[in-house]
Amino acid sequence: MKPPPFTYHAPRDLPAALRTLAEVGGKVLAGGQSLIPMLNMRLAAPGHVVDINRVAGLDGIEVSRAGVTVGALARHADVERAGAHPLLTWALKLVAHPAIRNRGTVVGSLVHADPAAELPAVLAVLGGHVRVARWDCGRVTFREIPAAEFFVGPMESAVGPGELAVSAFFPALEEGSGAAFHEVSRRHGDYALAGACAVVGVAGARVACIGVGGGPVVIDVGGDLSSAAARVRDAVDPDDDIHASAAYRRHLVGVLAERALRDAAREGAAARGA
Incomplete structure (x- = not known):
């Protein structure tokens, strides 16, 4: 398999990258673990590819009391090893295989917006945001897109x-909160048939589900965890496909949400010394 022809660009700083995107558009190459297969299978045929791997300053992992900011070139494996956020670290261990995690990027996964991907669910359940930049009237400008508005569809x-996602911010868990992520796939490293990540705190609980909608499905389950599985099943709208029926996915995501909530509640109780 070979990709369709395209013009390759390799800017060395952010303004040059943004000027290129403003002038020619095209696809951005960071980790390439989603883009390259799509090119080779002719599922994407951009006229231009803008490789940002030489752009300095985009590979940072910044930790503060408020949360973790992950740069556009920070690799899955590096963020996982940093261990800066418990839910993000848990989710990254579920992403594909080590070879993919060594090259793939956290921000790239968010922008790719696969409905079965783990990282969009983490951003959504935490209420994080993605920072994007563009070239506007001779200068670099930025805007922040909250997770609730970031995932438009499959x-x-x-x-x-003309915009480039330059970083993603994952808010820290509130004190005394716990988090967990569970999923089921046909083979280890495959995209999940369904999955659920949960955050449980003193004020209540939230779940984000994958594989059962056009993007991460977030459900606020409040403080009553006993009815959470039923509420999750009612909130999702999976499709039938060659891998699983909609009914099976709906049942499965309820079970996984229940497990994630249980484990997150246990972690939260341990953090509070309860």
Whole structure:
């Protein structure tokens, strides 16, 4: 398999990358673990590819009391090893295989917006945001897109033409909160048939589900965890496909949500010394 012809660009700083995107558009190459297979299978045929791997300053992992900011070139494996956020670390261990995690990027996964991907669910359940940049009237400008608005549909994010996602912010868990992520896939490393991540705190609980909608499905389950599985099943709208029926996915995600909530509640209780 070979990709369709395209013009390759390799800017060395952020303004140059943004000017290129403003002038020619095209696809951004960071980790390439989603883009390259799509090119080789002719599922994407951009006229231009803008490789940002030489752009300095985009590979940072910044930790503060408020949360973790992950740069556009920070690799899955590096963020996992940093262990800066418990839910993010848990989710990254579920992503594909080590070879993919060594090259793939956290921000790239968010922009790719696969409905079965783990990282969009983490951003959504935490209420994080993605920072994007563009070239506007001779200068670099930025805007922040909250997770609730970022995932527009299957394989579609809110990053506009000429824009580059430069970082993602994952808010820290509140004190005394716990988090967990569970999923089921046909083979280890495959995309999940369904999955659920949960955050449980003193004020209540939230779940984000994958594989059962056009993007991460977030459900606020409040403080009553006993009815959470039923509420999750009622909130999702999976499709039938060659891998599983909609009914099976709906049942499965309820079970996984219940497990994630149980484990998150246990972690929260331990953090509070309860």
